[in-house]
Amino acid sequence: MKEVRLGIIGVGNMGTSHSKYVSQGDIKGARLTAVLDHDAQAITAFEREFGKGVQTFVDEDAFFASGLVDAVLVATPHYDHAYLAIKAFEHGLHVLCEKPAGVYTKQVREMNEEAEKSGKIFSMMYNQRTNPLYQKLRELIQDGELGEIRRINWLITNWYRSQSYYDSGGWRATWKGEGGGVLINQCPHQLDLWQWMTGMMPTRMRAFCRFGQYRDIEVEDDVTAYAEYENGATAVFITTTGEAPGTNRLEITGDRGKVVVENGKLDFWQLRVPEPAFNREYTGGFGEPEAWKVEVHITGTETGHPGITQNFINAILHDTSLLAPGEEGIKGLTLSNAMQLSTWMDDWVDFPVDEELYYQQLQERIQHSQVEKKVANVSLDVDGTY
Structure with a gap:
């Protein structure tokens, strides 16, 4: 194969954004050949913007039976991600899926199983x-420069969203349409990075989600979570969509130093002597290990969505390693599910999370939802986020 014929499923804000950079030739080895959206108005808008060079479909079966695509990029509302990915695998197609992998880990586990059986390339849009x-x-942690991790603190409150944002789509901020709020929509990025960089998943978690705290919505828009790990490390994760100005500060401490990432900058303090060794040997009163601030040379440019898409295409054409393997999507989602479930049950949640219990609790909230949304005619900027 010299070229990947790419089909995009869902041409809302993100699907349209992906369509633009693919159709203008930014992804080497890929050509946009077809798009699918069940909304005829969305297809009409797509045809108006992109012309007739790409085949459009409103019929799902016709799209998959067309033979026009080798791979798909799924950019639909969350609940459809796993279903559409599985259908694509069944048709012998490679899959790049927008985040989150799904709404609940039970469906994502099925998606991962189908991906493995298909033998096709599967990537997440992380x-x-x-x-x-x-x-x-991640490199510093994996190479042991921080030593054994002791504490992780992530304060990520710069995902500000107004009421007009939530009113822009009938599926937004509902249990039935979206399956959650800030944890399932904005924070999948941080939840993924949290486990990807550290290589660790908690043993248990206690979380406090507040639902509709700052906006007229039924899902979580304010979260504080505390996690514990097998090695004794702890983590605190705080997020909201209702504060301004927001903060994005990540601090990770190990027994050999500390790293802080904030305002696009990484600061690294390395201990001259690892803390356990200092503690064993020191006999004074108020001393502490000497810390050196180390200049960390960082090269490269963040390539964002096009970078992940190019990596996906390269994996298909050249067997390049995936930066965001699809099977890893379940890990960040597990953290999200655990936070909601801990709040619903008002108790600690152990890992692995009880998938059946989470699913039952989610279904109860869908069935008892009283939300009747009136969708406002709001223009959303496409800025690479949701």
Whole structure:
């Protein structure tokens, strides 16, 4: 294969954004050949903007039976991600899926199983994995420069969203349409990076989600979570869409130093002597290990969505390693599910999370939802986020 014929499923804000950079030739080895959206108005808008060079479909079966695509990029509302990915695998297609992988891990586990059976390339649109800062931090951790991790603190409150944003789509901020709020829509990026950089998943978690705290919505828009790990490390994760100005500060401490990522900058303090060794040997009163601030050389440019898409195409054409393997999408989603479930049950949640219990609790909230949304005619900027 010399060229991948790419089909995009869902041409809302993100699907249209992906269509633009693919159709203008930014992805080497890929050509946009078809798009699918069940909304005829969305297809009409797509045809108006992109012309007739791309085959359009409103019929799902016709799209998959067309033979026009070798791979698909799924950019639909969350609940359809796993279903459409599975259908694509069944038709022998490679899959790049927008985040999150799904709404609940039970469906995502099925998607992962189908991906493995198909033998096709499966990637997640975790575009923040292309950020050189996070790549370097992962490298420092994996190479042991921080030593054994002791504490992780992530304050990520710069996902501000107004009421008009939530009113822009009938599926937004509902249990039935979206399956959650800030954890399932904005924070999949951070939840993925959290486990990807550290290589660790918690043993248990206690979380406090507040639902409709700042906006007229039924899902979570304010979250504080505390996690514990097998090695004794702890983590605190705080997020909201209702504060301005927001903060994005990640601090990871190990027994050999500390890293802080904030305002597009990585600061690294390395201990001259690892803390356990200092503690064993020191006999004074108020001393502490000497810390050196180390200049960390970071190179490269964040390539975002096009970078993940190019990596996906390269994996198909050249067997390049995936930066964001699709099977890893379940990990960040597990953290999200655990936070919601801990709040619903008002208790600690152990890992692995009880998938059946989470699914039952989610279905109860869908069935008892009283939301009747009136969708406002709001123009949303396409800025690479949701």
